[in-house]
Amino acid sequence: MPSPQPSSALRSPRLWIGTGIIVAVVSTLFALLYVGGNVNPKGNLRDLPVALVNNDRGAGTGDKHVNIGDQVVSGIKKAAADNDSIDWQVLSQAEADKRLGQGKLYGALVVPQDFTATVSGLSAPQAKNPAAPTLKVLTNQAAGSFGSSMASQATQKAAHGASAQLGKELLGRASEQKAPLAPAAQLMLTDPVTVQVADGHPLDTHSAMGLSAFYYALVLLVSGMLAANVIHSQVDTALGYLHSDFGPFRQRNPLRRTSRVRTLAVNSALMLGLSVVMGSLVELATVGVLGMDASHLGLLWLYSVATIAVVGLSALALLAVFGTPGMLLSTIVFVAMAVPSSGATVPLEALPGFFRALAEFEPLRQLTGGLRSLLYFGAQGDAGLTRAWASMGIALVVSLLFGFGMTRLYDRKGLHRVPRPAESAPSAEATPEPASA
Known part of the structure; x- marks a missing residue:
């Protein structure tokens, strides 16, 4: 007798409502933040x-x-x-x-x-x-x-x-x-x-009319955020928590149980190592290939690597603590709220008060200020570089404390990502004994 066909997922109200709420919130937030910050600068x-x-x-x-x-x-x-x-x-x-x-x-x-x-x-x-x-x-x-x-x-x-x-x-x-x-x-x-x-302060021709610092900072921020998502997914695949699809082929590794803290440590180590590669390639592509005007190349390289590492570790902490919603939170924090409050396209003095408040801690504002100092103002600390380094240091400490503190708490309470056999199997008292003949 043929097995019945499963019902279509499109018939599930829960799927429609849950997904609809998420995309509605995201689209509304992006519209309010992106357009709201720039709609009336004068x-x-x-x-x-x-x-x-x-x-x-x-x-x-x-x-x-x-x-x-x-x-x-x-x-x-x-x-x-x-x-x-x-x-x-x-x-x-x-x-x-x-x-x-x-x-x-x-x-x-x-x-x-x-x-x-x-x-x-x-x-x-x-x-x-x-x-x-x-x-x-x-x-x-x-x-x-x-x-x-x-x-x-x-x-x-x-x-x-x-x-x-x-x-x-x-x-x-x-x-x-x-x-x-x-x-x-x-x-x-x-x-x-x-x-x-x-x-009053002339710039060279390959400086995007004063916007190269913003674009470079945006590249670093997006690179760190996307790298965190890739690393998180790849580590989960290697540990057997996820499977990977390559076209019609699927890869599924044996499950290797490990603590949340250890998983975050592995992710963080990969992030630190790969940030060196990514920061080097970003500088090589922009300065070496595209000819972007830049001085203090050694300091620019260090700044690029540190920026990608800090952004990536912060995003990994959100993913470790919140799981799948952490990706959405990273997008909101590092993109939706960061770009309009960066002061790069529209100056902070022409933004509404809400966005000026965001600019005090949003990463893109600090990163752009530091890069302006490196690219345009001779790497002066008072031109934004000191504030940028301090902000990165604070973000790094907060992210590590938050990420490792919360994952350790999850581990202590037994909130493992996949329940262990002793936790998922029914207890001996609950197992019914076979009836006697």
Whole structure:
């Protein structure tokens, strides 16, 4: 008599409901996190750091010494008093250059040394071909392309506003003079200042316009996370807990029982060893093959290996403690929440408060900051490298304590991955005796 065919798995409500809830949560989380962090950067913009530098030496006018650069700076600060989107920082040229070189400023507005003298020359009656006064706008793509662009827009708007205000004052003074102005000077007084845009911290051509640090960090993070999944699966296959399918062929090894702690130790040892291979290949591919601009190659290699190892060990801890859901948790922690809070594409100052809070501990933010220091800022500790190393150290300790602590607890309570024969077989008291004849 033919055996009955098993019912289709598609008829199981439990399968539909369970799977549906998981994919619904994942898709909703990704939509809220990815789009929510970037949907309104201008509306969320708060305290974007931009420098105001006044190098103007001033000039004598009659009995007074006038410094129009001071007026420009104070005018910009006054105009921005009710707007907290830009954090205008009045700095010296040396301090501004230092902070630009550490990625702590997205741009700067610089008043040149001869600004007052040049402006005064416009209203001089004898001036036939007066030179145009200039204000220089400095950008900083190394701190982030989008943030640098927002800073550039703000500084250029402030410079043109200062020019318009200055033009009104100069036209008023010119009308009080008895001698007429030269036609060229009178035309220039309407909008007297020329705004020049320059790069405050130039980058080389193979730096992805300031995004190579982000892409490199993302490669390291994804490599560590995927390696953890592969290692976890391969070790389970080798121990006989899982089988592997290669096309139509299936591999199933004999079951070798081992503790959860020992399994995690084996996974961790593999992760540490393979992170050396992976970190080396990532640097070889990006720098050696693709020609990405990079210096401090030895330190970059160490950073790459350490990053993959720490991310991989953290993901392995989640897999060891939570099992299959650990893979989903890794994706949420290392991708869904990390990318929008990284501050790489949209600066932290233009993110909602929730994402700014995430950036305090999310790994991609710390990794990108460290790589910006290595690739753009001469490996300065204050440029993000110290914070990155400290964050990796904390993550490593927390992951090891969490992973080995929880797996040891599981082992102590007898929560083995496959019940041992003595645990799964019925007890002697419960075994029914055969009936006597």
